[in-house]
Amino acid sequence: MGGPVQLFFANNTYFHPGTVIALYTLGAAFGALACIKLGDILGRLRTIFLATLISMIGAILMASSYSFAQFIVARLALGFGTGVYTYKRNAWPETCANVHLPL
Secondary structure, X not given: OOOHHHHHOOXXXXXXXXXXXXXXXXXXXXXXHHHXXXXXXXXXXXXXXXXXXXXXXXXXXXXXXXXXXXXHHHHHHHHHHHHHHHHHHHHHXXXXXXXXXXX
């Protein structure tokens, strides 16, 4: 590693960069599991809207992170939002589809 990534992890040698990358997947798993109840409470459209909002906040935090802890929280938030709308968007075409199909 070199460049900005090396400078970012220079003070945090105990925390492997691969662990930070894996936090995105961990957040996505928690987001998909949260859809079990979150989708029932909010509904499909509001859940997708909330997931997009959380993902946007996570992306903004990750792009503007100035500390290692903020970068970790941003990865978890972005992963959580991605997990939610990856789980929920599969039923979106059924919502928008025409019920009467031509024969």
